[in-house]
Amino acid sequence: MQSSIRYAEIRTSSPGYWGILIALFAVALLGVAGAHHMDVEGHHVSGMSNQIVWGLPHVFAIFLIVAASGALNIASLASVFARQDYKPLARFSAILSVALLVGGLAILLLDLGRPERLIVAMTQYNFKSIFAWNIILYTGFVVIVVAYLWLMMERRMQRWSKPAGLVAFLWRLVLTTGTGSIFGFLVAREAFDSALLAPLFIIMSFAFGLAIFILLLMLSFWLDQRELDGSHLQRLRKLLGIFIAAVLYFVVVFHLTKLYGTQNHGFERFILMDGGIYTTLFWLVQIGLGSLLPLALIYAPPLQDSAKSLVAACLLVIVGAFAQLYIIIIGGQAYPLNIFPGYIVASSFFDGVVAEYTPSLWEFLLGFGGLTAALLIAMLVLRVLPIMPEALRAESG
Secondary structure (H helix, E strand, C coil), X not given: CHHHCCEECCCCCCHXXXXXXXXXXXXXHHHHHHHXXXXXXXXXXXXCCCCCCCCXXXXXXXXXXXXXXXXXXXXXXXXXXXXXXXXXXXHHHHHHHHHHHHHHHHHHHHHCCCCCHHHHHHHCCCCCCHHHHHHHHHHXXXXXXXXXXXXXXXXXHHHHHHHXXXXXXXXXXXXXXXXXXXXXXXXXXXXXXXXXXXXXXXXHHHHHHHHHHHHHHHHHHHHCCCEECHHHHHHHHHHHHHHHHHHHHHHHHHXXXXXXXXXXXXXXXXXXXXXXXXXXXXXXXXXXXXXXXXXXXXXXXXXXXXXXXXXXXXHHHHHHHHHHHHHHHHHHHHCCCCCCCCCCXXXXXXXXXXXXXXXXXXXXXXXXXXXXXXXXXXXXXHHHCCCEECEECHHHC
16 A cells, blocks of 8 residues: 555665766766867767768667656556556656656757757747757656656645646657657658657657666665565566567558658668668667567566566667667668659769768767766665655555
8 A cells, every 4th residue: 555655765885886876977977078078179079960960969868858758657657547556666757757858858958069058949939840849848847747756755745646647647748749759740851751750759768768667676676675576577577568569569560651652662671671780770689689589588488587587678678779769860861861752863962872970989978978867866866865665565566
């Protein structure tokens, strides 16, 4: 029962815990250093160009923003869908979602070159631009989820947590739809022009966010030596399997829809057969390592009670997520624009040429810096606030 759940901050002072925090802080600082170097030297030190204007940092940023929406899924199941077995983890779900979103937005902010430009983005809106709408969606998400968390933690206000959870649930669906629409509204790009990108991003958020949620949940309980009954992990395992299968289904439908239109055959051949690194990432990493292998680790009868197989499945989902977003974002830009359909266009401006892109060290530092900053925020909040239940026993559900 919810009334019997006792929450407490992480109390461990083990060398392993502090070592993790120091490592996360160090990598986050390296991310700031990478951003500063690109700011001072200019973006020519990155692998980005006039053809590839969204690079590896944007892959990290979109991953974190999408995962932030999915990380809130556990709290939504508890509040909106009245699943009491997920109630003990609702606070952590809310904290992790905010931390991931802040980390993703930090990458985008530092990639601006001049972070003060954010003031312009926050004060001058072009409501015909999906980017302007996303500024409202991102800031609104943080405010709503923080308020939702406070209502859950304040005993006198808990009766309002369910309507707040419903608002947060609807807001995050709109947020992820907006993120997917950034690409879906770009009709000039054959890779992006699809209404399926919005629901694809929503279901991607469920899988990506849950994978990170499970890993940090198991890590925090292990570090603080708290009891974590296997029945809770089994529920999360089955939920993750459903989300992975749903992502795979939408990916298949997306490409079949593209193949149905003759004008998209060139792009589909590029991704599925002749795209070099993008084809390899699609079949080997996204489909093989990121979808099929995690499903095998989750549903194979000998592994269904193995915590290690669940950890491996979550890690593979995250690896597959980066491959999927790299293909969508980078591969979609690399394929040449079809400015004049039916004609071959060639010029000194790389018209009709597949764009080349190799991420630089500074882009890796910025991307990993944002990721580790998000994890660092989550771990520090767990240290100072009673977010995690002291134990998750079988009778808690």
